[in-house]
Amino acid sequence: xxxxxxxxxxxxxxxxxxxxxxxxxxxxxxxxxxxxxxxxxxxxxxxxxxxxxxxxxxxxxxxxxxxxxxxxxxxxxxxxxxxxxxxxxxxxxxxxxxxxxxxxxxxxxxxxxxxxxxxx
Amino acid sequence: xxxxxxxxxxxxxxxxxxxxxxxxxxxxxxxxxxxxxxxxxxxxxxxxxxxxxxxxxxxxxxxxxxxxxxxxxxxxxxxxxxxxxxxxxxxxxxxxxxxxxxxxxxxxxxxxxxxxxxxxxxxxxxxxxxxxxxxxxxxxxxxx
Numbered sequence: 001x002x003x004x005x006x007x008x009x010x011x012x013x014x015x016x017x018x019x020x021x022x023x024x025x026x027x028x029x030x031x032x033x034x035x036x037x038x039x040x041x042x043x044x045x046x047x048x049x050x051x052x053x054x055x056x057x058x059x060x061x062x063x064x065x066x067x068x069x070x071x072x073x074x075x076x077x078x079x080x081x082x083x084x085x086x087x088x089x090x091x092x093x094x095x096x097x098x099x100x101x102x103x104x105x106x107x108x109x110x111x112x113x114x115x116x117x118x119x120x
Numbered sequence: 121x122x123x124x125x126x127x128x129x130x131x132x133x134x135x136x137x138x139x140x141x142x143x144x145x146x147x148x149x150x151x152x153x154x155x156x157x158x159x160x161x162x163x164x165x166x167x168x169x170x171x172x173x174x175x176x177x178x179x180x181x182x183x184x185x186x187x188x189x190x191x192x193x194x195x196x197x198x199x200x201x202x203x204x205x206x207x208x209x210x211x212x213x214x215x216x217x218x219x220x221x222x223x224x225x226x227x228x229x230x231x232x233x234x235x236x237x238x239x240x241x242x243x244x245x246x247x248x249x250x251x252x253x254x255x256x257x258x259x260x261x262x263x264x
Contacts, residue, residue: 088245090149090164090188098168101184101234105171 027118031110032064032071039075039103047095055079060095062103073107075099122148122167122185123259124221126230129212130163136212139205155192155246161205164188170261182256184233190248197249199240206237206253213255228258 039062047057059078064071075096077085085093130136130146137143141160149166156162168184189205213230220226233254243250 084244087241088243090152090166090190090243090246090250091186092149092166098184102169102171 023118024114027114028071028111029064029066031107031114032066032073035103035107035110036062036064036073038106039073039099042103043075043095043099046098047093049085049093056082056085062099073103122165123225123227123257124223125216125219125225125227126185126213126221126257127165128221129216130209133208133212136205136208139201139208149186149188155190155248157190158192160195161189161191161202163205163209164190180258180260182231182233182258183261185255185257186233186252187255188250188252190243190246190250193242193247193249197242199249199251202240202249202251206251209253226260228260230258231256 040060043060043062044057047060049056051057056077056079059082060075061078062073062075064073066072076082077096086096087094091097127146131143139161140146140163145157145161146163146165147156149164152164156164164187166186166188168186170181170183172181187206187209189202189209191202214232216227217229218226233256235254237254238250238252241250242248
């Protein structure tokens, strides 16, 4: 009767498992930083109003933020009248609301492949 | 361009016309720059982006549309009647499936979007009380 013997060193497996949470969080933060930079560019490019001073467009930004148990991306105007661009006139000049759908979808696509692409 | 079947379904419904208080009260949002009615309800339809959630040879995905119901706030801020109009719009367009309008564009299906319904809002630009509904419309945009 043939016998098969397998030898393996589980040290690397143990190390990877113990490091998994930190590695995963680091990757999530990297994705959030990348997505925030991409979103800032998208906001400035796709804002659908005609510029007068350029202040509203240039003042659009998205920044990542994280803490225990959460990662988020802020999107905001820098001009005081940004709220009216976003909510008045049937929201026809809104840019942050569509960005939540479009950039949110892009973010989810990146997160979907995150585990597959993680390096040990 | 909006698939004509949606517009036709809304403007040809007598019950919706009664709720709105007359005809000629449904417009595409990007085609108006000021409040289109000072004496009652009006509806604005806005066609937004098409999302392809994953690379696909079909190159098709649902297009977001929002349909808003407005009423000048100096007339009333009763949101029940606005909600009743949104409910009627739901009844008219959600059943559309594999249907074409006079433009020949076939709508495969319409589902609720996210958020399905907005909160009660005041539109400071048009000076109206307003709520809106969001939908995802799957149609042959590239055939338009």
